[in-house]
Amino acid sequence: MRLYLASSFIFPRSLQLRLFAVCFVGTHLPLAAFLAWAATTSRLDWPGAIVVTVATLLGTVIAVGGIYALLAPIDVAARALNDAGDGEITPVPQLSGSDLAARLFAGVNRAAGATAERMRKLSREAISDPLTGVLNRRGLLQRLDVLSEHETTGALALVDMDHFKLVNDLLGHETGDRVLQDFAKVLAGTVRHTDLVARWGGEEFLVFFRGATEAQAQSVLMRIAERIRNEPLAHVGERPLTFSAGTTAASRRTLEEALRRADGALYEAKHRGRARILSSAEIQS
Template sequence: MQFYLATSFIFPRSLRFRLFTLCFLTTHLPLLGYIVWGAATGRIAWAEFIVLALATMAGAAGALIGIGALLDPIHALADALDPAEQSARKRGGPTLPEVGDIISRLFHGVRGAAVATRERIDELNIAANEDALTGIANRRGFLAQLDALPLARRRGCIAIIDLDHFKQVNDMLGHDEGDRVLADFASRLSSQTRRIDIIARWGGEEFAIFYQDAIEDEASWSLARIAERMRREPVGMVGDQPITFSAGLCAWRGGPVMTAIGQADEALYRAKKSGRDRIQRAERPSTPVYG
């Protein structure tokens, strides 16, 4: 790059002419030496000089053709990677010099490819951590968000929620209606929880909520409020019955998160066995971390 910048005064807008000049000078150094020697000794042979000059010019021209052929793939790569350049050409606007700024074109092309790659990686990361149907986090995204919390913020309550008799929704109303119910329920959870709370589709018709910095009474009250609204303004009906949910709730004080989730899941199982449409607390809190 330093050599490129140092020689930019030679045909600054044409890399090919700059290369030709450098090739001509370097291939004619022996000829220039011969001229200096002939002038000093008076023994220059003009016939040999002309033949040698023509031969070196032909060599320089051949070298330039070869270099041009080697640069053609770079042109193609720059055109393929630089959508801004192509857009400018279509609009008839100013474009980069055809050859003189080949380094700039290549740089912009590679930068464009890097931006596109980074955006694609971001899209893949979102897809890996987000549930496509509901738009909220999936199980992996939920656990990743919990893992990203500082130790002091890893305390609150974890709830595992399951829509009651959801199989009947799919069997009686169809899977499209089942998908709509899941999406509407996710929206309801999002609208009735705090910004600091983390919600996710845990899998199938199960959802998870982390109530950050909340005690069990606060989390239980929040779930009860959502459950009451589900009865008054159901997201769907099966027969003449509104779709309800059951939930298991467990306090989490920074211990192994899967232990707390397991205890919440056990509480959910007891809620289901007790008749559904209810909230059950875990029998014991998760193991705390001391120190």
């Protein structure tokens, strides 16, 4: 490292030219000393001196070519690191052995693997709710954005746990977190794999039933309600925990309006005594 820093004034932007300078001095210094000695002692053999000089120059060319070739792995590794886009490092070829180049390539590949895993984790965390593991708002909207209009037509439901504040107040926040996790599992495990489940905020979840009618969406929600009546997630006093839901027809293009309708239906379901599923059409009629 000291030699590298000490020689940085020579071709500061090119390590290859710096190595060439070092090789040139190292190979030609003995030759220059010999020629100077021979000239001062009148023992200079011109034909021999020319042969030695040509051979030395040829050896220098070969040495420099070899240095450039041996530095190629460093150049490949440097390009992989410098060309990293969006935080991702392109893996480099695997080299056998345990020399410096092989260790360098192995290090780059380890960094590439660790960076790729970190990016995948960050990507998952950006679109997933950390507590329940289902999508968050951003994740659901991203999923809908990559689908066509035809694929995002269906039914939407806003689902809210009833009296959830009492769960936290009476049973503790740990129990409240466990209830949210269990409820998210029930939702995600009951709907189809093409449907989207997201934690919309607090104890409220959004379910997007792709290609389904409101009647089909309500049928699924009723099955879920029946299940948690038979297998309560928790009890608030003597009563098992329930949920209320508001449903409406929806598409990605009309999502904001559909959310308002579903929220209105959910509010009305709460107002009518909770533990019920209402369609937006029911409250408008």
